[in-house]
Each structure stands twice: as C-alpha cells, then as structure tokens.
Amino acid sequence: MKFTEIKTAAQILRNGGLVAFPTETVYGLGGDATNESALLRIYKAKNRPANHPLIVHIASTKDLLTWAQEVSPKAKKLAEAFWPGPLTLVLKKRSSISPIVTAHQDTIGLRIPNHPVALALLNAFGGGIAAPSANQFTHVSPTDAQAVQEELGGKIDYVLEGGACAVGLESTIIDLSTEKPILLRPGGVPKAAVESVLGESLHTMNKVPAMRAPGMHLLHYAPRTRTRLYTASNLEELLNEEEAPIAILTRKDYCNASLLSAEIIKMPNDVNAYAQALYRTLRAVDKANYKQILIERVPDESEWDAIRDRLMKASGGRK
Ligand code: TXA
Ligand code: MG
Numbered sequence: 001m002k003f004t005e006i007k008t009a010a011q012i013l014r015n016g017g018l019v020a021f022p023t024e025t026v027y028g029l030g031g032d033a034t035n036e037s038a039l040l041r042i043y044k045a046k047n048r049p050a051n052h053p054l055i056v057h058i059a060s061t062k063d064l065l066t067w068a069q070e071v072s073p074k075a076k077k078l079a080e081a082f083w084p085g086p087l088t089l090v091l092k093k094r095s096s097i098s099p100i101v102t103a104h105q106d107t108i109g110l111r112i113p114n115h116p117v118a119l120a121l122l123n124a125f126g127g128g129i130a131a132p133s134a135n136q137f138t139h140v141s142p143t144d145a146q147a148v149q150e151e152l153g154g155k156i157d158y159v160l161e162g163g164a165c166a167v168g169l170e171s172t173i174i175d176l177s178t179e180k181p182i183l184l185r186p187g188g189v190p191k192a193a194v195e196s197v198l199g200e201s202l203h204t205m206n207k208v209p210a211m212r213a214p215g216m217h218l219l220h221y222a223p224r225t226r227t228r229l230y231t232a233s234n235l236e237e238l239l240n241e242e243e244a245p246i247a248i249l250t251r252k253d254y255c256n257a258s259l260l261s262a263e264i265i266k267m268p269n270d271v272n273a274y275a276q277a278l279y280r281t282l283r284a285v286d287k288a289n290y291k292q293i294l295i296e297r298v299p300d301e302s303e304w305d306a307i308r309d310r311l312m313k314a315s316g317g318r319k
Pocket of ligand 2: 141
C-alpha cells in the first residue's frame with residue numbers, strides 16, 4: 001500500500017469523486033457519505049434503484065454517534081466483538097443524515113471494515129464512506145481490483161488495489177433498530193457467533209418486509225449465464241434438460257462418466273475457502289461461453305448459510 005495513493009484517493013473523495021477500494025469481504029464503491037451528488041453518482045454507476053440503502057463505512061466506534069441516534073448495549077457488544085470485521089449494524093439514524101444514503105429509511109447501516117487499505121483510506125479521508133459492493137446491480141460482487149474494472153471501469157475516478165478479498169462474501173447485516181435483533185443478510189460473521197455474543201437468538205429474513213434489505217430479492221449476486229442448483233439425485237435430469245456447453249461447480253473429487261460432456265470445476269470443501277473462491281469462480285465461468293452453470297448444493301449446516309443464500313440468489317431461486 002502506497003501512502004501517496006491513499007492520499008490521492010482521499011482527496012478524490014473530498015472532491016465528490018468515487019473511489020473503489022478493497023475490504024475483507026468484497027470491493028466497495030466509495031463516495032463521501034455527506035455529499036449528495038457523490039451519493040447519486042454511486043447509484044448511477046451501479047445502475048442501482050434509489051430505494052436500496054448504502055452502508056456507511058467508518059474508521060472507529062467513536063464515529064458511531066455521528067450517524068446513529070444512539071448506540072444500544074447490544075450494538076456496543078457486537079461492535080466490540082466483531083469490528084473491524086464483516087458485520088454491518090443497522091441502527092436508528094440521526095435526522096441530519098442524507099436520505100439518499102439511507103434510501104429514505106429511518107435507519108442506517110454502519111460497518112468498520114477489516115482491511116488495511118480500507119482503514120487507511122477512512123483515516124486519511126476523516127469521514128464516513130458510503131460504499132455498496134463495486135458491481136452492477138444484481139451482478140456478482142468483485143473480489144479483486146480487476147473485477148472492479150470489469151464491472152465499473154470508466155464510471156469511477158480511482159481504484160485502490162488491495163489484492164484478493166480474504167472473506168469473499170459480503171458482510172453479515174444485523175438490524176438492531178427494532179425490539180428484537182434481525183438477521184437481514186447472512187455473511188462473513190456466522191449467525192451463531194452473533195447469537196452467542198448477544199445471548200439471544202436472531203429473527204431471520206423471511207419474517208421481514210422485502211424492501212428492508214434489498215439483497216434479499218431473488219436474483220442478486222448473480223452471474224449472467226443461466227445458473228441452477230443441483231443435488232446428486234437430479235443432476236442427470238438437469239444435464240439432459242440443459243443446453244451444452246455446461247459448467248458444473250462441485251465439491252466432489254470424482255467425476256462420474258455421465259458428466260464427461262460438461263466441464264467440471266472443483267470447489268473447495270472447506271467453508272471459508274469456498275466463500276473466498278465463489279465469486280471469483282462465478283466471474284471466470286461467466287466469461288467463458290457456457291450456456292448453463294450447474295452448482296452442487298452445499299450442506300444444510302448453519303456455517304454454510306451465507307454461501308447457500310448467495311447460491312440461491314445466483315440461481316434466482318430456480319429449483
Ligand atoms: O461486505 C459488505 O457489506 C460490502 C462491503 C463493500 O462493505 N458492501 C455491500 O454493500 O455489500 P451493498 O450495498 O452491496 O449491500 C448492502 C446491503 C443492501 O442489501 C442494502 O439494502 C442493505 O445492505 N442495507 C444498507 N443499509 C440498510 C438499512 N439502513 N436498512 C436495511 N438494509 C440496509
Ligand atoms: Mg451488493
């Protein structure tokens with residue numbers, strides 16, 4: 001990381017420009033969270049509907065009250081346990097916050113990312129950076145700088161390099177603005193870890209109105225190539241139904257002879273390694289000229305929740 005690049009990027013943010021930067025989850029498309037024209041440019045660059053709020057990234061828990069009305073004991077506990085890290089807290093917002101950041105909701109999403117480049121940028125800039133994932137709306141999030149260029153090249157002012165993202169999937173989002181904490185999006189911090197720190201269970205997304213966390217829409221985090229999920233029992237059937245060439249993403253080592261007509265792409269068995277590889281793999285497969293991607297379903301265990309959620313959305317909820 002070069003200090004001059006951080007300084008340049010911070011100055012671009014101060015001038016209302018857009019800077020893509022690495023975080024431990026995925027790359028973000030950053031703008032000054034107090035500059036409405038910068039915020040509008042973020043929506044435009046991503047082609048993102050105006051009713052999808054942005055997460056504000058901050059450097060320190062000392063900044064929380066700049067954005068949130070109050071920091072409850074639960075918020076304090078989670079911030080202490082997981083920040084900097086892949087967790088976003090949704091809190092009641094201060095009335096002074098631009099409604100463009102929060103998409104006119106009365107809450108704001110806040111997070112301290114755990115990446116040296118992101119933290120250096122936040123410190124050099126000295127304010128909150130609104131940053132959605134640096135991809136076109138509904139598409140796969142970028143996990144390296146090259147992917148940011150593919151998604152947004154020409155629409156942003158600067159890209160900070162930071163290598164491949166260690167987590168590879170977006171942050172876990174917890175809504176603490178209501179009586180009972182709600183898991184709005186599974187992500188880098190496991191649900192069980194949050195529950196253990198809070199000492200209570202989380203409500204889950206299916207009980208929440210759809211607009212609350214728009215990443216909940218079916219078809220999101222999606223490759224452009226048609227994508228379906230399979231289990232061992234329906235793979236043959238899908239292979240017969242779908243047009244070749246077909247790419248198969250599987251955790252299995254062996255290759256059944258009947259699959260020889262398809263390209264087998266081996267995914268890691270380890271859950272963290274799988275998360276880190278997923279978007280990179282989807283992006284690579286998307287560039288090749290497959291007519292269809294078939295992805296083996298992942299285990300039912302809770303540690304796979306975030307991956308299962310992204311796979312479901314990548315396939316648009318198609319069975
Ligand atoms: O890991 C991440 O969270 C990455 C990195 C860049 O920090 N960011 C990210 O941002 O994934 P984005 O905009 O792609 O997804 C943020 C999600 C959206 O589904 C948005 O609706 C939700 O967070 N969100 C943001 N503010 C919210 C709020 N006040 N209430 C409910 N949901 C909110
Ligand atoms: Mg996103």
